[in-house]
Amino acid sequence: xxxxxxHPAKELSENDALVKSDxxxxxxxxxxxxxxxxxxxxxxxxxxxxISIKKDNLIYIAPSGVQKExxxxxxxxxxxxxxxxxxxxxxxxxxxxxxxxxxxxxxLRGAGACIHTHSQAAVMxxxxxxxxxxxxxxxxxxxxxxxxxxxxxxxFDTLVIPxxxxxxxxxxxxxxxxxxxxxxxxxxxxxxxxxxxYVWGETVWKAKVYNEAIDYLLELAVKMKGFxxxxxxxxxxxxxxxxxxxxx
Amino acid sequence: xxxxxxHPAKELSENDALVKSDxxxxxxxxxxxxxxxxxxxxxxxxxxxxISIKKDNLIYIAPSGVQKExxxxxxxxxxxxxxxxxxxxxxxxxxxxxxxxxxxxxxLRGAGACIHTHSQAAVMxxxxxxxxxxxxxxxxxxxxxxxxxxxxxxxFDTLVIPxxxxxxxxxxxxxxxxxxxxxxxxxxxxxxxxxxxYVWGETVWKAKVYNEAIDYLLELAVKMKGFxxxxxxxxxxxxxxxxxxxxx
Amino acid sequence: xxxxxxHPAKELSENDALVKSDxxxxxxxxxxxxxxxxxxxxxxxxxxxxISIKKDNLIYIAPSGVQKExxxxxxxxxxxxxxxxxxxxxxxxxxxxxxxxxxxxxxLRGAGACIHTHSQAAVMxxxxxxxxxxxxxxxxxxxxxxxxxxxxxxxFDTLVIPxxxxxxxxxxxxxxxxxxxxxxxxxxxxxxxxxxxYVWGETVWKAKVYNEAIDYLLELAVKMKGFxxxxxxxxxxxxxxxxxxxxx
Amino acid sequence: xxxxxxHPAKELSENDALVKSDxxxxxxxxxxxxxxxxxxxxxxxxxxxxISIKKDNLIYIAPSGVQKExxxxxxxxxxxxxxxxxxxxxxxxxxxxxxxxxxxxxxLRGAGACIHTHSQAAVMxxxxxxxxxxxxxxxxxxxxxxxxxxxxxxxFDTLVIPxxxxxxxxxxxxxxxxxxxxxxxxxxxxxxxxxxxYVWGETVWKAKVYNEAIDYLLELAVKMKGFxxxxxxxxxxxxxxxxxxxxx
Numbered sequence: 001x002x003x004x005x006x007h008p009a010k011e012l013s014e015n016d017a018l019v020k021s022d023x024x025x026x027x028x029x030x031x032x033x034x035x036x037x038x039x040x041x042x043x044x045x046x047x048x049x050x051i052s053i054k055k056d057n058l059i060y061i062a063p064s065g066v067q068k069e070x071x072x073x074x075x076x077x078x079x080x081x082x083x084x085x086x087x088x089x090x091x092x093x094x095x096x097x098x099x100x101x102x103x104x105x106x107x108l109r110g111a112g113a114c115i116h117t118h119s120q121a122a123v124m125x126x127x128x129x130x131x132x133x134x135x136x137x138x139x140x141x142x143x144x145x146x147x148x149x150x151x152x153x154x155x156f157d158t159l160v161i162p163x164x165x166x167x168x169x170x171x172x173x174x175x176x177x178x179x180x181x182x183x184x185x186x187x188x189x190x191x192x193x194x195x196x197x198y199v200w201g202e203t204v205w206k207a208k209v210y211n212e213a214i215d216y217l218l219e220l221a222v223k224m225k226g227f228x229x230x231x232x233x234x235x236x237x238x239x240x241x242x243x244x245x246x247x248x
Numbered sequence: 249x250x251x252x253x254x255h256p257a258k259e260l261s262e263n264d265a266l267v268k269s270d271x272x273x274x275x276x277x278x279x280x281x282x283x284x285x286x287x288x289x290x291x292x293x294x295x296x297x298x299i300s301i302k303k304d305n306l307i308y309i310a311p312s313g314v315q316k317e318x319x320x321x322x323x324x325x326x327x328x329x330x331x332x333x334x335x336x337x338x339x340x341x342x343x344x345x346x347x348x349x350x351x352x353x354x355x356l357r358g359a360g361a362c363i364h365t366h367s368q369a370a371v372m373x374x375x376x377x378x379x380x381x382x383x384x385x386x387x388x389x390x391x392x393x394x395x396x397x398x399x400x401x402x403x404f405d406t407l408v409i410p411x412x413x414x415x416x417x418x419x420x421x422x423x424x425x426x427x428x429x430x431x432x433x434x435x436x437x438x439x440x441x442x443x444x445x446y447v448w449g450e451t452v453w454k455a456k457v458y459n460e461a462i463d464y465l466l467e468l469a470v471k472m473k474g475f476x477x478x479x480x481x482x483x484x485x486x487x488x489x490x491x492x493x494x495x496x
Numbered sequence: 497x498x499x500x501x502x503h504p505a506k507e508l509s510e511n512d513a514l515v516k517s518d519x520x521x522x523x524x525x526x527x528x529x530x531x532x533x534x535x536x537x538x539x540x541x542x543x544x545x546x547i548s549i550k551k552d553n554l555i556y557i558a559p560s561g562v563q564k565e566x567x568x569x570x571x572x573x574x575x576x577x578x579x580x581x582x583x584x585x586x587x588x589x590x591x592x593x594x595x596x597x598x599x600x601x602x603x604l605r606g607a608g609a610c611i612h613t614h615s616q617a618a619v620m621x622x623x624x625x626x627x628x629x630x631x632x633x634x635x636x637x638x639x640x641x642x643x644x645x646x647x648x649x650x651x652f653d654t655l656v657i658p659x660x661x662x663x664x665x666x667x668x669x670x671x672x673x674x675x676x677x678x679x680x681x682x683x684x685x686x687x688x689x690x691x692x693x694y695v696w697g698e699t700v701w702k703a704k705v706y707n708e709a710i711d712y713l714l715e716l717a718v719k720m721k722g723f724x725x726x727x728x729x730x731x732x733x734x735x736x737x738x739x740x741x742x743x744x
Numbered sequence: 745x746x747x748x749x750x751h752p753a754k755e756l757s758e759n760d761a762l763v764k765s766d767x768x769x770x771x772x773x774x775x776x777x778x779x780x781x782x783x784x785x786x787x788x789x790x791x792x793x794x795i796s797i798k799k800d801n802l803i804y805i806a807p808s809g810v811q812k813e814x815x816x817x818x819x820x821x822x823x824x825x826x827x828x829x830x831x832x833x834x835x836x837x838x839x840x841x842x843x844x845x846x847x848x849x850x851x852l853r854g855a856g857a858c859i860h861t862h863s864q865a866a867v868m869x870x871x872x873x874x875x876x877x878x879x880x881x882x883x884x885x886x887x888x889x890x891x892x893x894x895x896x897x898x899x900f901d902t903l904v905i906p907x908x909x910x911x912x913x914x915x916x917x918x919x920x921x922x923x924x925x926x927x928x929x930x931x932x933x934x935x936x937x938x939x940x941x942y943v944w945g946e947t948v949w950k951a952k953v954y955n956e957a958i959d960y961l962l963e964l965a966v967k968m969k970g971f972x973x974x975x976x977x978x979x980x981x982x983x984x985x986x987x988x989x990x991x992x
Contacts, residue, residue: 046887046957067953118884120964127973127982130992139414139443140366143294155416155443165979166883168899194979195883195899209315213294220368225990226474226970229375235413235442238375241989245489246473248378387662387691388614391542403664403691457563461542468616474722477623483661483690486623493737494721496626635910635939636862639790651912651939705811709790716864722970725871731909731938734871741985742969744874 015088018058019073027053027060028073030204034115035062039069041215043117049196052102053113053204057081061102063093081106097170101177105200108181109147113204115211121218122197126163128225133161133191135217135231143213145201148186158232159217160184163191189214263336266306267321275301275308276321278452282363283310287317289463291365297444300350301361301452305329309350311341329354345418352426353448357395361452363459369466370445374411376473381409381439383465383479391461393449396434406480407465408432411439437462511584514554515569523549523556524569526700530611531558535565537711539613545692548598549609549700553577557598559589577602593666597673601696604677605643609700611707617714618693622659624721629657629687631713631727639709641697644682654728655713656680659687685710759832762802763817771797771804772817774948778859779806783813785959787861793940796846797857797948801825805846807837825850841914845921849944852925853891857948859955865962866941870907872969877905877935879961879975887957889945892930902976903961904928907935933958 019028031051038044038051049068052061059079062071077095078088084103089095096102098116105111125133135141136158144153153159162184164176173192180190188210189199199214201207221231228241239247267276279299286292286299297316300309307327310319325343326336332351337343344350346364353359373381383389384406392401401407410432412424421440428438436458437447447462449455469479477489487495515524527547534540534547545564548557555575558567573591574584580599585591592598594612601607621629631637632654640649649655658680660672669688676686684706685695695710697703717727724737735743763772775795782788782795793812796805803823806815821839822832828847833839840846842860849855869877879885880902888897897903906928908920917936924934932954933943943958945951965975972985983991 042960045960046884046953048884048887048957048960067949118960120960120967123882123964124967124971127968128971128986128991130983137414137442138371139440140294140296143296155414166881166899192883194881205315209294213296216290216293216296216366216368220371222967223368223372223470224375227372227376228987228990230990239378242376243476246476246478247376385662385690386619387688388542388544391544403662453563457542461544464538464541464544464614464616468619471616471620471718472623475620475624487626490624491724494724494726495624633910633938634867635936636790636792639792651910701811705790709792712786712789712792712862712864716867719864719868719966720871723868723872735874738872739972742972742974743872 015078016074018078018088019060019076021073026073027055027058027204028076031060031062031076032071032073034204034208035068035071038115038117041117041119043119043215044068045118048118050096050098050102050116051113052096052098054081054106054111058087059102059106061096061099063090064096065094100171100174101198104174104178104181105198108178109200110202111200111207112202113207114198114200115207116196116198117211117215118196119215119218121215121222122191123194124222125218126191126193126195128222129163131163133159133163133218133221135159135221136233137235138217138220138231140213140216140220143209145188145206145210146186147188159214161187161189161191161197161214163193166193166195263326264322266326266336267308267324269321274321275303275306275452276324279308279310279324280319280321282452282456283316283319286363286365289365289367291367291463292316293366296366298344298346298350298364299361300344300346302329302354302359306335307350307354309344309347311338312344313342348419348422349425349446352422352429353446356426356429357448358450359448359455360450361455362446362448363455364444364446365459365463366444367463367466369463369470370439371442372470373466374439374441374443376470377411379411381407381411381466381469383407383469384481385483386465386468386479388461388464388468391457393436393454393458394434395436407462409435409437409439409445409462411441414441414443511574512570514574514584515556515572517569522569523551523554523700524572527556527558527572528567528569530700530704531564531567534611534613537613537615539615539711540564541614544614546592546594546598546612547609548592548594550577550602550607554583555598555602557592557595559586560592561590596667596670597694600670600674600677601694604674605696606698607696607703608698609703610694610696611703612692612694613707613711614692615711615714617711617718618687619690620718621714622687622689622691624718625659627659629655629659629714629717631655631717632729633731634713634716634727636709636712636716639705641684641702641706642682643684655710657683657685657687657693657710659689662689662691759822760818762822762832763804763820765817770817771799771802771948772820775804775806775820776815776817778948778952779812779815782859782861785861785863787863787959788812789862792862794840794842794846794860795857796840796842798825798850798855802831803846803850805840805843807834808840809838844915844918845942848918848922848925849942852922853944854946855944855951856946857951858942858944859951860940860942861955861959862940863959863962865959865966866935867938868966869962870935870937870939872966873907875907877903877907877962877965879903879965880977881979882961882964882975884957884960884964887953889932889950889954890930891932903958905931905933905935905941905958907937910937910939 047065050062061077080087102114105114141153141159162180164180167173191197199211201210224231229238298310309325328335350362353362389401389407410428412428439445447459449458472479477486543561546558557573576583598610601610637649637655658676660676687693695707697706720727725734791809794806805821824831846858849858885897885903906924908924935941943955945954968975973982
């Protein structure tokens with residue numbers, strides 16, 4: 001999985017001061033800690049998925065094709081947000097193909113972090129919904145921000161997450177992702193058909209909380225559909241959908 | 249997620265003696281330990297859910313909107329049960345919207361602890377049952393107290409848990425919760441439609457055990473319904489419900 | 497959960513030498529370690545289930561109604577197998593109601609350990625099978641001993657585990673369990689309808705391995721039935737049972 | 745589980761220098777670490793499954809019939825690849841019945857490691873597919889190597905894994921496994937009906953990543969079939985298979 005491409009001088013790649021810190025809240029440490037957690041969630045097994053955190057003007061990105069639960073701070077790429085140049089580029093790794101997608105969240109939304117997972121609940125929902133994931137009247141929806149204004153969605157609101165079509169190369173998703181971000185100004189996530197989900201937030205912790213809450217809702221939606229209940233119906237309408245022999 | 253509201257003087261909020269202890273059984277320590285466990289159960293992901301423990305006249309409550317698995321003792325709110333005044337109120341957090349609901353368990357039932365989760369099994373059961381969750385003739389029912397008298401339910405008993413409708417704001421659940429507590433004097437839990445469950449007990453350990461046993465039964469009920477078996481039927485009646493091609 | 501009954505003199509109950517050991521393989525330590533593992537398997541949540549290990553003439557038994565994942569060696573009961581008298585009896589706990597059932601495995605089968613779980617896969621199988629659990633032609637069956645002769649079942653064998661009816665009080669299961677043990681001389685486990693399973697073995701490690709392998713098969717059987725496949729059919733017959741639209 | 749067969753001289757079996765190392769990346773240490781991980785995945789419970797790593801000319805193999813999550817480096821067998829003689833053979837264990845199967849991956853494919861699991865997703869797929877497992881148009885497929893040429897499968901490719909029939913004795917699988925390896929030159933895995941899966945790779949880490957990615961796809965395929973979606977269909981065809989009442 002070591003990269004075969006030509007790479008910048010050793011000096012740049014060895015810029016370890018950017019990723020070495022005793023502070024567990026340093027982005028390079030946090031990325032490693034969170035990826036171990038996401039691995040346990042089943043979101044990033046088999047090197048799938050990724051995560052990026054922005055701090056000041058620097059963007060930290062996990063490399064491509066590595067085992068997410070075994071990463072070390074020194075594996076991280078660091079990019080200058082303004083110049084889009086790498087401030088640190090480890091010699092033996094390839095930059096993540098997710099990089100332009102993460103950048104879209106930083107550039108178009110002013111995000112502080114962006115998470116990409118291959119969650120099976122996300123993939124299943126892209127097979128069970130056509131253009132948009134929709135769920136309504138579930139308490140956990142209240143953890144999702146309105147984005148277009150301050151505050152969070154309410155219990156009676158419908159959470160809508162756009163689904164874009166996958167492409168052969170991850171970086172080619174960028175156009176569709178940016179279009180979805182613009183067409184859905186209130187979304188903090190985009191689903192990718194038969195692939196997974198991108199979730200971002202103002203800070204790494206908000207991105208994580210949004211991702212956990214959304215994944216909870218995706219998983220619940222799959223279970224509801226398993227019982228014949230469309231997840232966007234009104235409260236009390238379940239009785240018209242669930243098999244009468246087992247309802248109540 | 250820091251609160252925007254005006255808050256009491258720093259002196260009150262810094263009353264750290266109430267939450268700093270080397271004793272792992274201290275409520276402030278226990279709340280943190282149990283929330284990490286509940287996170288692993290999938291009960292409190294995405295900041296959902298909460299927990300409160302009463303010790304002597306003091307009630308310890310986890311704050312609103314924080315990641316439950318990453319809490320520290322110094323995050324805790326402490327309320328005087330008699331005066332209903334905060335004895336400790338951390339500046340940067342909002343009190344939990346569950347507070348009046350926890351208080352209902354303390355005031356109406358003399359509980360020693362109250363747990364609130366967003367368990368998916370609980371939410372699914374509120375979609376598959378109308379007014380009450382009912383399950384009968386399962387050994388795990390024997391872990392649930394009779395409440396109205398000493399002792400526990402028996403194997404042949406039917407466990408009944410009332411379901412109340414959710415509201416836009418969690419604190420507005422209080423009236424319905426208190427009504428359910430009064431109408432079901434034998435219940436140690438109340439389900440909230442499309443939201444989750446509240447479980448309380450005489451001590452924190454009893455509340456935890458009741459919650460684990462109830463969640464086991466909620467999860468089992470969902471599986472039984474998946475096979476067409478109503479969870480409250482008599483022993484041996486399964487054969488009339490399960491598809492004959494796979495029964496036995 | 498402390499016992500209300502009269503209890504033997506403090507001297508007996510404080511016989512700590514029987515349960516205090518630095519050796520992780522000491523039965524009192526092993527019971528605690530394995531119950532934490534079984535808790536993570538979801539087999540003993542909410543104080544359900546139990547375990548007993550025999551060493552020389554002494555039988556170690558976890559107490560009744562305690563949280564299985566939080567037990568300490570000093571919580572253990574110790575019984576002399578010959579005299580059936582307690583060699584150690586902790587004051588604050590009640591002996592496990594499973595005791596006569598564990599004794600059946602020791603007396604009738606010369607077991608070295610016996611495990612009781614409330615595994616949901618076990619309970620589901622008692623709802624989907626009438627008199628006996630049966631599964632055939634699965635590799636994991638090879639982990640199950642023949643019992644009536646040396647060696648293990650083969651891949652082409654059918655594993656049969658009897659199901660007995662549950663009773664109001666766990667100790668009243670003893671007669672039915674002993675009958676099943678005698679009627680099924682080749683079984684190393686007995687399922688209890690709507691309750692769980694008892695598994696025993698020559699040593700604690702064999703009992704654990706048998707239990708893991710059996711639970712794997714119970715769980716697999718539930719999944720097979722979910723797809724309409726009876727778990728005891730011949731190899732290749734699946735195609736006659738699985739919906740043609742999704743087979744292959 | 746101790747072996748009853750005659751065994752080589754103690755000197756050979758005590759060749760501890762081959763398995764004692766402070767380096768966590770030493771094969772004897774890695775096998776133990778990975779088997780604990782695979783146990784948590786549910787792949788090797790009840791002593792099922794196994795793993796082998798090749799380093800230089802030496803092949804390290806976990807013994808037969810041991811608890812995979814409790815192994816120690818000194819339990820390992822070590823075989824000289826050239827001579828096929830054991831360089832180390834622990835007295836109390838039997839060599840793994842998987843040995844000739846692991847050797848097939850080393851001999852026919854030049855593998856660096858081979859993993860065998862009893863994953864339930866793998867077993868379920870062998871019940872839901874006839875001759876080959878097939879899945880297409882899922883991002884995670886991109887983690888699987890083409891084998892016959894450099895590089896990995898693409899998103900639009902169909903992953904095909906052959907299924908061979910199980911035999912009474914694991915070593916008798918060798919012929920069928922070798923035939924499948926030759927008939928499917930592009931595969932890095934072989935499924936065994938009602939048994940599990942063999943996955944190999946150029947290094948232990950690649951074998952692990954391939955196994956995780958394949959297991960993710962097996963699990964996803966089972967979920968898709970649960971909703972009536974054949975896993976190999978074209979993108980967008982789901983709508984023709986999913987129940988119209990719940991699609992979208």
